[in-house]
Amino acid sequence: MEKPKLLIVDDDESILLSMKWAFAQEYEILLAGNRQEALEIFKREHPALVTLDLGLPPDARGVEEGFLTLSSLISENPYTKVIIISGQEEKQNALMAIGQGAYDFFCKPVQVEEVSIILRRAFRVHQLESEHRTLQATRAEDSFMELIGTSSQIQQVFSIIEKVAATEAPVLILGESGTGKELVARALHGRSLRKAGPFIPINCAAIPETLLESELFGHEKGAYTGAHTQRKGRIEMADGGTLFLDEIGDLPSSLQVKLLRFLQEHTIERIGGRKEIAINSRVIAATNRDIDQAIRDGSFREDLFYRLGVVKIMVPPLRDREGDIALLSTTFVRKYAEENKKKLLGLTKKALTALSNHKWPGNVRELENRIRRAVIMAQSSKITDDDLELDVVEESGRTTLREARERTDRELILRVLSENNWNLAKSASDLGISRPSLYDLMEKLGIKK
Numbered sequence: 001m002e003k004p005k006l007l008i009v010d011d012d013e014s015i016l017l018s019m020k021w022a023f024a025q026e027y028e029i030l031l032a033g034n035r036q037e038a039l040e041i042f043k044r045e046h047p048a049l050v051t052l053d054l055g056l057p058p059d060a061r062g063v064e065e066g067f068l069t070l071s072s073l074i075s076e077n078p079y080t081k082v083i084i085i086s087g088q089e090e091k092q093n094a095l096m097a098i099g100q101g102a103y104d105f106f107c108k109p110v111q112v113e114e115v116s117i118i119l120r121r122a123f124r125v126h127q128l129e130s131e132h133r134t135l136q137a138t139r140a141e142d143s144f145m146e147l148i149g150t151s152s153q154i155q156q157v158f159s160i161i162e163k164v165a166a167t168e169a170p171v172l173i174l175g176e177s178g179t180g181k182e183l184v185a186r187a188l189h190g191r192s193l194r195k196a197g198p199f200i201p202i203n204c205a206a207i208p209e210t211l212l213e214s215e216l217f218g219h220e221k222g223a224y225t226g227a228h229t230q231r232k233g234r235i236e237m238a239d240g241g242t243l244f245l246d247e248i249g250d251l252p253s254s255l256q257v258k259l260l261r262f263l264q265e266h267t268i269e270r271i272g273g274r275k276e277i278a279i280n281s282r283v284i285a286a287t288n289r290d291i292d293q294a295i296r297d298g299s300f301r302e303d304l305f306y307r308l309g310v311v312k313i314m315v316p317p318l319r320d321r322e323g324d325i326a327l328l329s330t331t332f333v334r335k336y337a338e339e340n341k342k343k344l345l346g347l348t349k350k351a352l353t354a355l356s357n358h359k360w361p362g363n364v365r366e367l368e369n370r371i372r373r374a375v376i377m378a379q380s381s382k383i384t385d386d387d388l389e390l391d392v393v394e395e396s397g398r399t400t401l402r403e404a405r406e407r408t409d410r411e412l413i414l415r416v417l418s419e420n421n422w423n424l425a426k427s428a429s430d431l432g433i434s435r436p437s438l439y440d441l442m443e444k445l446g447i448k449k
């Protein structure tokens with residue numbers, strides 16, 4: 001296997017040489033003594049790892065050159081792991097550098113053991129991230145359209161989609177507003193045998209009752225005043241494909257009867273028409289209403305409900321999907337950062353806490369909108385809780401650097417362990433540490449199977 005590339009940026013010859021000597025076995029070493037050299041090499045060689053001394057010429061005593069270098073490297077390639085080397089007295093600067101996207105830091109004098117561990121861990125994270133990106137890119141086509149989520153709640157939805165997509169059964173999708181019902185409907189269509197046919201949505205709540213019938217069923221020329229031409233309705237347009245009846249709970253009762261007839265006979269008549277038109281389409285409906293209540297109070301026909309809901313899919317509210325908030329947030333940050341041509345590295349820890357404490361009455365739509373706005377508002381490299389306009393409920397005061405490191409360690413170790421089916425020997429070797437050290441770390445971090 002090729003050695004990973006490590007670029008060492010330092011103006012101190014002796015450090016360059018001793019680092020080179022210590023790490024040449026494991027990495028392909030690239031050396032740079034100033035910002036310009038560093039950038040040239042970086043663009044040419046695309047190293048996975050960089051160690052960066054903040055004090056570079058012409059301002060070797062300050063940190064300005066170092067920060068400039070950091071920001072050019074990161075805007076060139078935000079996935080590179082940059083590790084800051086700082087003097088004992090400049091921890092504050094090192095922390096600031098982490099805030100601007102550096103991965104970690106260590107203090108002079110350089111301890112080879114310590115640096116070696118930090119580098120290995122950084123490289124492992126880099127590897128995992130790039131595997132993840134490749135996986136996402138290759139899976140995009142057969143994924144659930146845009147639907148993402150790793151919580152067991154949403155995975156259950158995926159598995160129902162998987163099971164019923166290829167059938168002709170009508171599906172009723174239930175769930176609060178903004179939970180992704182329309183995406184589920186599109187995913188069903190996209191995985192069905194009808195996917196080459198049209199997907200025709202109609203929002204039963206958004207169209208006035210007087211127009212809705214003609215929208216659904218179409219009309220013949222002269223059917224009523226204003227009907228100057230013949231017009232096909234949505235049901236007819238969906239022939240050969242999927243008809244998506246959104247907000248079905250708002251369908252007026254007069255139309256409920258007509259829709260029921262279509263579901264039973266698979267034919268329609270245009271308004272003012274006399275011939276029956278056979279329609280071959282699959283019907284998917286959705287509502288955020290409490291449909292049981294609507295049936296009880298008589299505003300929704302029970303027979304129609306049974307026809308539509310041969311299969312029912314409940315899309316869970318976002319607050320119940322553990323882990324999905326963070327995943328969706330980072331995905332939306334990436335999407336909108338790209339759209340707005342902003343370089344953003346994600347969200348601050350406080351912002352993530354605020355996100356996971358929020359109750360999300362508007363579900364995924366609310367989350368997406370907040371992130372979109374926050375991306376536009378963001379002033380620094382990470383989105384803050386202020387940008388999101390969310391209140392922060394502090395859990396336990398400020399995090400120390402040690403806590404932050406422990407958290408990264410824990411996440412990484414858990415990921416590697418589960419990848420390796422909790423095989424300690426294999427995981428230790430993947431992490432570049434010995435098995436006893438892994439065992440100690442697990443004990444210290446409270447990691448248990």
Ligand SMILES: Nc1ncnc2c1ncn2[C@@H]1O[C@H](COP(=O)(O)OP(=O)(O)OP(=O)(O)O)[C@@H](O)[C@H]1O
Nearest residue numbers: 146147148176177178179180181182183288364365
């Ligand atoms: N699992 C998901 N992954 C990614 N994006 C999602 C997911 N769920 C919802 N969204 C996004 O959230 C927004 C709302 O989704 P959608 O319109 O499907 O919700 P809905 O349940 O139909 O809402 P409403 O009841 O208000 O019509 C859309 O922009 C959609 O792309």
Ligand SMILES: [Mg+2]
Nearest residue numbers: 178181182246
């Ligand atoms: Mg909708």
